[in-house]
Amino acid sequence: MNSRNSTEWWRSAVIYQIYPRSFADANGDGLGDLPGITSRLSALKSLGIDAIWLSPFMTSPQKDAGYDVADYCDVDPIFGTLDDFDAMTSHAHAYGIRVIVDLVPNHSSDAHPWFQAALAAEPGSPERARYMFRDGQGETGEIAPNNWQSVFGGPAWSRTTNPDGTPGQWYLHIFDSSQPDFDWTNEEVREMFRGVLRFWLDRGVDGFRVDVAHGMIKADGLPDYTPPVEGGSMGGGTPLGLEPGIDDFEDIDGGAPYWGQEGVHEIYRDWHLLLEEYEGDRVLCAEAWVDPLSKMAKWVRPDEMQQAFNFPYLETPWEASALRAVIDESLEAFGAVGAPSTWVLSNHDVVRHASRLALTAENPQGHGIGPKSPGQPIRETGLRRARAATGLMLALPGGAYLYQGEELGLPEVIDLPDDARQDPTWFRTNGERYGRDGCRVPIPWEAGTPAYGFNTTGAAWLPQPDDWDRYARDAQVGVPGSTLEFYREALRLRREHTLGLGSxxxxxxxxxxxxxxxxxxxxxxxxxxxxxxxxxxxxxxxxxxxxxxxxxxxxxxxxxxxxxxxx
The missing domain is CATH 2.60.40 (Immunoglobulin-like)
Incomplete structure (x- = not known):
């Protein structure tokens, strides 16, 4: 740990996730942006959070809402410029709010210059060695290298076309076909990402949330694997809202050959040393869908990352015995390696907990809910449970993550028109899974205004419900009993009584x-x-x-x- 100006602030921090395209839109084009975030930082200061985490805002074709990165060291024009980022970071720091940015190291966009160079190069070339290119099986290579399926549905392999028009090699994409996986056994890939880390650290960021931190390394030989039918998309886990069992998740031992391989830890030990070169406590937080928690704790050993999202907690139902068990297991597992537990109930990939906790049917992670989903939530029941679950979570020692809009009590938007949906999951499953659009709808700021104050033009990249005046922030400020005031008071009391550092x-x-x-x-x-x-x-x-x-x-x-x- 860097002892210079060291506070280990992350041990008890409440970190607020911003999904930039849906937070605040300064230029009125219907997409949130960095100047919009800057304009609303005072509201986050008054909420009482310690840091913000920004989902990807880097240059991207936006085929997966920015998780397909074409340039890791620039801002996509739809969000603004590097100057806008610097201004936002400066304003946040002036408010005492730290800034964490999303990093997507498992894969790039197919528009990344490296991948375009790989497509133009020959099999076996240095350009192709940066990604997972393989020859196909069968007489003419017409069969994919293995049977892996994409998280978003369909095969995890796509075949290239040679310059003469004949079929070529295949490339791996655990997510969308526009998101080819890097080959992290290649030192050139590792060195590139060291440069990316330094680029943003030099601009003053306080850390990184690492996307798919249990990926990156694949098992030797890329063996065939068939995940359980009932599993969630990011690890074969339990359906959200139902009680997980120890065998429900894909874990390091004997699980999916593309998740949780031991080699990922070497990467994070390297990154840990790099972050130590910088003043203060810069942090790495893992999005790692592994279970049991004793194995997730490997990501936060003293020489690796500082935090890991506690997805088993997120996936625990609103049921006392299950909650007690996961809290005990969390505190024991993370404590055993000297790390704080983290707690989270919602994010941009899961059904908002104001709806999820009132579902009465199985809903695997990543499937989403829509008009035809079984077990539709009752809105009043969901909000009541969501507030209660948040009250429980914010009293627990360790770090906590909030997702934008949950402080307003926002439910999942279920009735999105089919032609408005944009999640790759919706398209790759031919509408069988609704995907994650329902938790990504632009949030409401002011009642009775265009787009509820998201902007001044009324444009929104996903349509907002007609009844969101009741959830708008200005309709809740200072109103006793409102969800916003409940969150503000909970955060004030948490800070006053140092609950994040308690037991x-x-x-x-x-x-x-x-x-x-x-x-x-x-x-x-x-x-x-x-x-x-x-x-x-x-x-x-x-x-x-x-x-x-x-x-x-x-x-x-x-x-x-x-x-x-x-x-």
Whole structure:
């Protein structure tokens, strides 16, 4: 660890994810941009977060909303310029908000100059060695090198065409065909990304969220593999909203040959040393879909990354015994390697938890929900559970991640017109899976204005619902009981009582539907059941600090969480 100006701020930070194209649009073209983010930083300061994480804004054809990068060291014109990025970073730092940027090292865009050079080069050339090119099987190479399937549906291999028009080699794309996978056994690839890290660190960023951090290295020989039918897209995991079991995820031992290979750790040890060269605590956060948590903890050993998203926690249902188990497992696994646990309930890849927690049918990660999905959520139930789940999460020690709009109580947008959808999953599965557009709709700022204040023109790259006035930020500011004020108060109390640096002590004597623990001076009681639970006598007259729903002083309502002073 770099001891110069070291605070290890990330151990307890609340980090707010910004999906740039849907956050705020300064030029009115319907796509959010960096100047839009800058214009709304004061709202994030008043919310009480510690850092922002920006989903990709680098140069890209935008076939996968920026996760197909054509230039890792520039800003895509739809988001602005490098000067706009510098201005945003400067303003954020002036507010005491750190800046984390998304890095996509598993694959590039097919428009990246390296891939275009590879297509023009011969098999076996240095240009092709940067990517995963392979000869096909069969008499004429007409069969793909193996049976791997893309995360977005369909084969994970596409065949090239030779200059003379004949079929050529195949290239691997674990995601869309426009996203060819790098070959991370190639030192030239590793050196290129060292340069990318330095480019953004030199511009003042405080760290990187690493996309598909459990990918990059593939098993030797690229063996055939068939994932479980019921699995989620990023690891074969449990359907969201249902209880995971230890065998439901693809893990390092015997799992998918393109996820969680041991070789990825060498990459992050190298990056760790590079970040240590810079002042302060710069961080790496892993998007690593592996389980059990004891294996995910490998990503945050002392010489690797600082944080890893706790997806098993995200995928845990609103059920007391399951929550207690995953919290215990998280604290034990991350604590064993000296790292803080992280907690997250929503992001740009999953159904918003204000809808997900009220689903009554299986919904594997990445499938999304739409008009024809089974088990449609009840909006009131979803919001009630979402607030309660957030109240529980923000009282836990460690870092926490929020996704833009969740502080407004936004549900998943289910009724998007088919012709408006843009997620590659929708197209690659011929509409069988709705994908992730429903959590990516531009968020509302001001009621009764064009695009709800997303911009002044009314344009939006995904259509906003007609009933979003109720969720607009200005309709909630200062309104007692609003979701926004609930988040602001929770974050204030979390900071005041240093809950992020505390510890969990479980409390007994509660109903089976209750999760109850103390964290220093705060006791947290979450009722996941469908009936109110009376408080034990020891809590009579205890000061109420926070309530996700109403509280009568004696009972915790169904689907609600309260914070009280520890007796």
């Amino acid at each position: 969990v002590t479980w409390l007994e004597g509660f109903a089976d539907s209750v999760v109850a623990f103390s964290n220093g001076p705060v006791t947290v009681i979450a009722n996941t059941g469908d009936t109110a639970v009376r408080l034990p006598a020891a809590f009579a007259g205890t000061d109420l600090l926070l309530a996700s729903g109403g509280f009568d002083g004696t009972s915790v309502r169904a689907d609600s969480t309260i914070w009280v002073r520890t007796p």
